[in-house]
Amino acid sequence: MFLINCPYCGERDQQEFKAGGEAHIERPKQPTELSDDEWAEYLFMRKNIKGVQFERWNHAHGCRKWFNMVRDTSNDEIKAIYKMGEKPPTQ
Amino acid sequence: MTKNLRVKSSEYIDETNRISFKFNGKTYHGFKGDTLASALLANDVHLVGRSFKYHRPRGIMTSGSEEPSAIVQVNPGTNRTEPNVRATEVEIYEGLEASSQNCWPSVEFDIGGINNFLSPFFPAGFYYKTFMWPASFWEKYEFFIRHSAGLGKSPTSSDPDIYDHRNIHCDVLVVGAGISGIMAAKNAAKNNFKTLLVEEKNELGGSTIYENNEFNKIDNKAPSEWLKKEIEELKNIKNLEIKTRTSVAAYHQYNYLLARENLTDHLEAKDKTNKIRQRLLKIRAKKVILATGALERPLIFNNNDRPGIMLSSAIKKYSEFYGVACGSKNVFFTNNDSAYESAISLYNKGINVEAIIDIREQSESKIVKKVKEAGIKIYWSHSIVDTTGYKRLNSISIMKLSNDGTSVTGSKISISCDCLGVAGGWTPAVHLYTQSGSKLKFDEEKKVFLPNKDTSEQISVGSCGGDFKIDEIVKNLNQKLKDSLNIKETDLDNIKVEIDQENSKRNIWLLPSDKPLGKTKPFVDYQNDATAKDIKLALREGFRSIEHVKRYTTTGMGTDQGKLGNMHALGIIADTAGVKMGELGTTTFRPPYTPLTFGTIVGRNVGKFFDIFRRTPMNDWHVENKAEFENVGQWKRAWYYPINGETMHQAVQRESKAARESAGILDASTLGKIDIQGSDASEFLNRVYTNAWSKLAIGKCRYGLMLNEDGMVFDDGVTTRLGENHYIMTTTTGGAVNVLSKLEDYLQTEWPELDVYLTSVTDHYATASLCGPNSKKILKKIIPDLDLSDENFPHMSFKETKIGNIQCRIMRISFTGEHSYEINVQASYGKDLWEKCIEAGKEFNITPYGTETMHLLRAEKGFIIVGQDTDGTMTPIDLQMDWIVSKKKYDFIGKRSLYRSDTMREDRKQLVGLLTEDPNEVLEEGAQIVSELNQSPVEMLGHVTSSYFSPNLNKSIALAVVRGGKDMMGKKLFVPMENKNINVTVANPVFYDEKNERLNA
Structure with missing residues (x-):
């Protein structure tokens, strides 16, 4: 059970949060210009990395804010947490 | 004839408090402080159980929670009965x-004991290999297997006890209250860390508390005396909470631990009532000290499982702590010095020790010398090759070990005994450590797995960290x-420790016998009857991974999780496969x-607290009027209102007719309601709904369909424009939470530039939906001042007004196809509003209807229910709702997906109406639809x-999804059922009032 440092509320139990999949996948600005393959790439294709992964999380039972998390999926170490719109940390 | 083996009074046993208890129906006596085992x-x-597979007699092996054999059913036949309880952990009362x-x-006398003699026919994987064919026989095999297997019986009536959960936050959690745990907790608390010390037993001190070995001294005192003084001092320390009878069950990441605190299991029945039996502690600790x-x-040697064969350390604890001799002719079998300490402990209490069998060549420590002086015979370089005694050990046979330890030589010596203490070395209890995600490393010298890489703020101290000698x-x-605590001084700085302990040890995982392995029974997992033979067989059959060998042989898969034998299993695999134990790793x-x-796990969340349920403000009225309820999400919704013993069908037919002929009223409070405000509210709705919203006038309502980005229908509902920058959106009852989440997600992550604010107001409003040709007259009676003319208040429009002095919002919208109004008031006035409508509607026979009638009425109109007529694979085009998809809008959620090659296929499943040839035949929802009857296999075209x-059309109607259904209008299809085939015709899904004339009736 993670202890997640919500950027708006501070450290809270994982039970309060909802995971939202891979981060930094921007919705295309002009979907109609995209081929089926390009649209499918946005729509369906997600990474499933063993190691450092960038994820979206939502403080669903708290402030309801979305934020980003860098997590090592092999040992669940949370390496960084930052707000939506902020640049991911370079490591 | 039973004898009393109580040898000497112990300070932990209260001999003035005699307790009687029953075991297998027979009454015995013990004392306060005893466990069932002692x-x-x-x-x-000694004989307390039978093994799982061969039904071999088994006795008590240990004195703690690692017990594999002495597992019992406590209080059988009562509602408090519990199976698989370790007799070593039950405090008697x-x-x-x-x-x-x-x-x-x-x-x-156990009939299953025959399995023991048939055991050559029960090798590892026996069940997998034997009961595979013929496949159809499995049901018959299963019946017998299930009857002869099983560990204990679960209670058949409900649990009378109360269970609880509690959250605990602490700076330091110390798990285990032996010498290390006590000193760690004491020093942490003294340095102002808020400390919690938990111990699974009911007393503190671990094994040191009865450590009276004369060669070991702490500050010139016996370790037990010294530790008692330390424990006494704990009472005066602030910041320290101690919980005994509390066992840590799980150690999760980020120092989140679950522990079970046992509060009443040791009490008499009369003292158990109305008390919390067990409490699950959810502990979040900044630091954990294991x-x-x-x-x-x-x-591991031949026939090492007979009653009377125990761990050497257990024999010592029974003697020192409980004052019990486990046998009158004791023998020890060892590979290290621990057995000598046990032997001396017995000797000092006047209990007879016949001999010590040591597989080592020699040892020169003081304790060994003391054993020699005591006249106890030591057999160096010897191993036990067999034991006898079916229900109780009566002799052992020993032979000389070869230098390489793989065989035995010389002549066989038989020693008569009734108790054998085995000492194979010590395995650090690293279970919790690895649960936390931390990694182990094999120590070749000590032959143990030790903590190596910590992943959270934790330390392992004492013997679980690999230190076995008190000075270390x-x-x-x-x-x-x-x-770890960043402190400069501790109470341990000036302690003087003198010890005499030698680490010499000869490790042989599987001890040889004079018989070939195939003729012996060296048990590795006592509870699951897995022998060294089974493990070797698994390796011969090609299993290599430790996890596979475990599952194939069931080694370590009992309720004890193989706490005793897992290391031997690994050792035997490593030796046989010729790999290093460190490379093999451990099972998880x-x-x-x-x-x-289960009680501890669920805590208070039982019965009506199992899940949250939500009731509408009108709920009391529904209950008073005998409504039947159905669960919709977490809501309790009125389903139908039976009168005079009506069936559901009868009630629904009556309610449906009344709603169309005169007036009906539905509690629609459960619909999700989201208040949307902000200067970009219209643009936001444009992006989330498939249709256009910019031109919706203030005071008007519009139906909207929401898709997922993949183009599939996600939710629907009516949204009303209350002001220039203010809308109220309604969602389906079940979809409310997900819709809000989805809207927030897009707003925060994709379109943060939009000035939009969302607030869930589902619970803030109560909604009564008034429908039918007389609904207008009823509303007029309630709000006489409001102009209800079609000009002033047309279909799909909104009025904010008052009923008396209560503010209300009225939408003229319809889910039934009838002229109808949805009246919203502040939730606390909901029941009042409802009763006003019922009163005003009396003269029009206003009929309350529930969700079932609502579903019927909308089906007559061909209105979909998201989640019933859709299943996450239906686009609006599939639903024949092309009209609601804007062609002009550049983008909305899901738009691009409607033009994918797959979503544009003509032969997708599409929503159609179905009419049965026999108008009285009602199809079953979920029934499959085919176009051919005399063909096999036949393609399923879709389902109902x-x-x-x-009742309004006087015939059966159905909605269905059918492959290519759009172009099948009038086509005859079939619904094959178990006993008959039903002929159906594809029809327009709008069955009733196709021209919508009744909306303005």
């Missing part, structure tokens, strides 16, 4: 009853505490460390999604 041993009862498991008719100790391991323990504990230790009751008998 009390049985004092009565010379007046009236306790316990019985053996795995045996029939009794533990003394002081879980070490478990002694047995030795104190020294390393001191340093680890200073480093999974929570819980010891079994948890909604089906009713319509």
Whole structure:
């Protein structure tokens, strides 16, 4: 059970949060210009990395804010947490 | 005839408090302080159970939670009965009853014992290999297997006890209250860390508390005396909470631990009532200090499982702590010095020790010399090759070990004995450590897995960290505490420790016998009857991974999780396969460390607290008027209102007719409601709904369909424009939470530039939906001042007004196809509003209707229900709702997906109406649809999604999804059922009032 440092509320139990999949996948600005393959790439294709992964999380039972998390999926170490719109940390 | 083996009074046993208890129906006596195991041993009862597979007689092996064999059913036949309880952990109380498991008719005479003699026919994987064919016979095999297997019986009536959960936050959690745990907790608390010390037993001190070895001294005192003084001092320390009878079950990441606190299991029945039985502690600790100790391991030799064969350390604890001699002719079998300490302990209490069999060539420590002086015979370089005694050990045979330890030589010596203590070295209890995600490393010298890479703020101290000698323990504990807690001084700085302990050890995982392995029974997992033979067979059959060998042989898969034998299994695999144990790794230790009751896991969340349920403000009226309820999400919704013993069908037919002929009223409070405000509210709606919203006038309503980005229908509902920058959106009852989440997600992550604010107001409003040709007259009676003319208040429009002095919002919208109004008031006025409508509607026979009638009425109109007629694979085009998809809008959620090659296929499943040839035949929802009857196999074209008998049309109607259904209008299809085939015709899904004339009726 993670202890997640919500950027708006501070450290809270994982039970309060909802995971939202891979981060930094921007919705295309002009979907109609995209081929089926390009649209499918946005729509369906997600990474499933063993190691450092960038994820979206939502403080669903708290402030309801979305934020980003860098997590090592092999040992669940949370390496960084930052707000939506902020640049991911370079490591 | 039972003898009393109580040897000498112990300070932990209250001999003034005699307790009677029953085991297998027979009454025995023990004392306050006894466990079931110690009390049985004092009565010379060793045979307590039968093994799982071969039904071999088994006795008490240990004195703690690692017990594999002495598992019993506590209080059989009562609603408090519990199976698989370790007799070593049950504290006796007046009236306790316990019985053996795995045996029939009794533990003394068990018919299943025949399996023992058939055992050559039960190798590893026996069940997998034998009951595979013919496949159809499995059901018959299963019946017999299920009857002869099983560990204990679950209670058949509900649990009378209360369970609880509690959250605890602390700076330091110390697990285990042996010498290391006590000193760690004491020093942490003294340095102002808020500290919690938990111990699974009911007393503190671990094994040191009865450590009276004369060669070991702490500050010139016996270790037990010294530790008692330290424990006494704990009472005066602030910041320290101590919980005994509390076992840590799980150690999750980020120092989140679950522990079970046992509060009443040791009390008499009369003292258990109205008390919390067990409490699950959810502990979040800044630092965790593991002081879980070490478990002694047995030795693996032929017939090493007979009642009377125990761990050497257990024999010592029974003697020192409980004052019980486990036998009158004791022998020890060892590979290290621990057995000598046990032997001396017995000797000092006047208990007879016949001999010590040591596989080592020699040892020169003081304790060994003392054993020699005591005249106890030591057989160096010898091993036990066999044992005898079916229900109780009566002799052992020993032979000389070869130099390489793989065979035995010379002549066989038989030694008569009734108790054998085995000492195979110590295994650090690293279970919790690995559960936390931390990694182990194999120590070749000590032959144990030790903590290596910590992943959270934690330290392992004492023997679970690999320090087995008191001087090492104190020294390393001191340093680890200073480093971990960042403190300069501790109570351990000036402690003087003198010890005489030798680490010499000869490790042989599988001891040889004079017989070939195939003719022997060297048990590795006592509970699951897995032998060294089975493990070797698994390797011969090609299993290599330790996880596979475990599952194939079931080694380590019992309720004890193989706490005693897992290391031997690994050792035997490593030796046989010729790999190093460190490379082999261990199997995964999974929570819980010891079994948890279901009661502890669920806590208070039972019965009506199992899940949240939500009731509408009108709920009391529904109850008073005998409504039947159905669960919709978490809501309790009125389903139908039977009168005079009506069936559901009869009630629904009546309600449906009344709603169309005069007036009906529905409690629609459960619909999700989201208040949307902000200067970009219209643009936001444009992006989330498929249709256009910019031009919706203030005071008007519009139906909207929401898609997922993949183009599939996600939710629907009516949204009303209350002001220039203010809308109220309604969602389906079940979809409310997900819709809000989705809207927030897009707003925060994709379109943060939009000035939009969302607020869930579902619970803030109560909604009564008034429908039918007389609804207008009824509303007029309630709000006489409001102009209800079609000009002033047309269909799909909104009025904000008052009923008396209560503010209300009225939408003229319809889910039934009738002229209808949805009246919203503040939730607390909901019942008042409802009663006003009922009163005003009396003269029009206003009929309350529930969700079932609502579903029927909308099906007559061909209106979909998201989640019933759709299943996450339906686009609006599939639903024949092309009209709601804007062609002009550049983008909305899901738009691009509607032009994918797959979503544009003509032969997708599409929503159609179905009419049965026989108008009285009502289809079953979910029934499959085919176009050919005399063909096999036949393609399933689709299925029925909604089906009713319509009283207003006087015929059966159904909605269905059918492959290519759009172009099948009028085509005859079939619905094959178990006993008949139903002829159906594809029809327009709008069955009733196709021209929508009734909306303005």
